[in-house]
Amino acid sequence: MQYNSQNIKDRLFLFTPGPVNVAESVRSAICKTDICHREEDFEFLLLSIEKKLLKLFEIKETDNYRAVVITGSGTAANESILSSVVGNKNILILSNGEFGERLYNISKIHNQNTSILKFAWGEQLDLETIDAYLKNNDVDIISMVHHETSSGMLNPIEQVGQLSIVHNKMFIVDCVSSAGAEPIDIEKCNISFCSSSSSKAIGSYPGVSFVIGAKREFEKLKDMPIKTTYLNLYKFYHFITVYSQTPNTPAVPLLFAFERALLNILEEGVGNRHKHINMLANLLREGMERLGLKFLINREDMCSVLTTIHIPSHVDLDVFKSKLRDKRIIIYDGKGPFSNKVFQVGNIGTLTPDDIDYFLNSLKEVLQTFEKFPFIENILENNKEMETVY
Ligand SMILES: *Cc1c(COP(=O)(O)O)cnc(C)c1O
Numbered sequence: 447m448q449y450n451s452q453n454i455k456d457r458l459f460l461f462t463p464g465p466v467n468v469a470e471s472v473r474s475a476i477c478k479t480d481i482c483h484r485e486e487d488f489e490f491l492l493l494s495i496e497k498k499l500l501k502l503f504e505i506k507e508t509d510n511y512r513a514v515v516i517t518g519s520g521t522a523a524n525e526s527i528l529s530s531v532v533g534n535k536n537i538l539i540l541s542n543g544e545f546g547e548r549l550y551n552i553s554k555i556h557n558q559n560t561s562i563l564k565f566a567w568g569e570q571l572d573l574e575t576i577d578a579y580l581k582n583n584d585v586d587i588i589s590m591v592h593h594e595t596s597s598g599m600l601n602p603i604e605q606v607g608q609l610s611i612v613h614n615k616m617f618i619v620d621c622v623s624s625a626g627a628e629p630i631d632i633e634k635c636n637i638s639f640c641s642s643s644s645s646k647a648i649g650s651y652p653g654v655s656f657v658i659g660a661k662r663e664f665e666k667l668k669d670m671p672i673k674t675t676y677l678n679l680y681k682f683y684h685f686i687t688v689y690s691q692t693p694n695t696p697a698v699p700l701l702f703a704f705e706r707a708l709l710n711i712l713e714e715g716v717g718n719r720h721k722h723i724n725m726l727a728n729l730l731r732e733g734m735e736r737l738g739l740k741f742l743i744n745r746e747d748m749c750s751v752l753t754t755i756h757i758p759s760h761v762d763l764d765v766f767k768s769k770l771r772d773k774r775i776i777i778y779d780g781k782g783p784f785s786n787k788v789f790q791v792g793n794i795g796t797l798t799p800d801d802i803d804y805f806l807n808s809l810k811e812v813l814q815t816f817e818k819f820p821f822i823e824n825i826l827e828n829n830k831e832m833e834t835v836y
Pocket of ligand 1: 545591620622643
């Protein structure tokens, strides 16, 4: 169905951490024009995306970094790194949730020497424990998630990056759900490779992911064992540096949309975009606190992308979600140990302060339909009155 002002009422409000509501300019970019990806039209597009990615990450020494673009969701970028850079070295995954565990599971398939330092879901990574682990174990590479989307916690990549410098380890970061919303200083954090995708805070359609890496680290991949054909990271690097191309057929329409979403952020200003997302998160959080809702983690530990909220004990999640859906609002379920205990509300994409207001008003209305045994409470109230009368 066409999206236009006649049927705007059919719009869904995606209060999720991706997919997101995309800007009109992104929606129209997807069907920009038909090009052949083996012609210079595509080469310009790919190099334009790369340049914009290095700007989005505010890289200073741009000559030292390259970005490769992969057709596939964020997992494709993660798997291309984990299958291509480790070889037979020892990799340690730091995990405090679903997405840390996913890094472990991906790495384990390609590398036997994968270990994991697990912290409880929703708990902070403990830097002293990590430091001690690095002292006492043979680790070559550290990998972690920046924004652990399952709890909403923003993990300390600067501090872990410092540990990677002190202990002389390679450092890999999954920035899938933080890029575009939170500052990520690849140079300062000593990051060799990081991954992200099109469909979260960058605000485009799903299906495109990318890896930004240090040139000298990409170069080192040349002699590494090849473990996958499609996600061979060195091949992506080789193709972009030598031919300004991707190894296989790219999803060109999605790349048009992705380029436009990146341009939108650069036109707004990277810092302004971060501030805007933060402002929306604060509106949302203050509104939900006023409704008496309790968050899973402390506000100061949260990423600006989403909020994780305890489901009040008298509320049935499925009913709650479907009542919000009736108001065209989509929220997210908790995963793993959090399933049926929390719900998640994102504030990225084209959502505006007015949309946040609409959400908060709808949330209030829906919550009021779940009153706690009002019947019994009224009786108790009446009994009290009777007691005082006698
Ligand atoms: C969304 C996400 C991914 C990628 O998941 P896909 O299903 O491949 O899009 C990876 N890491 C984090 C932290 C994420 O939030």
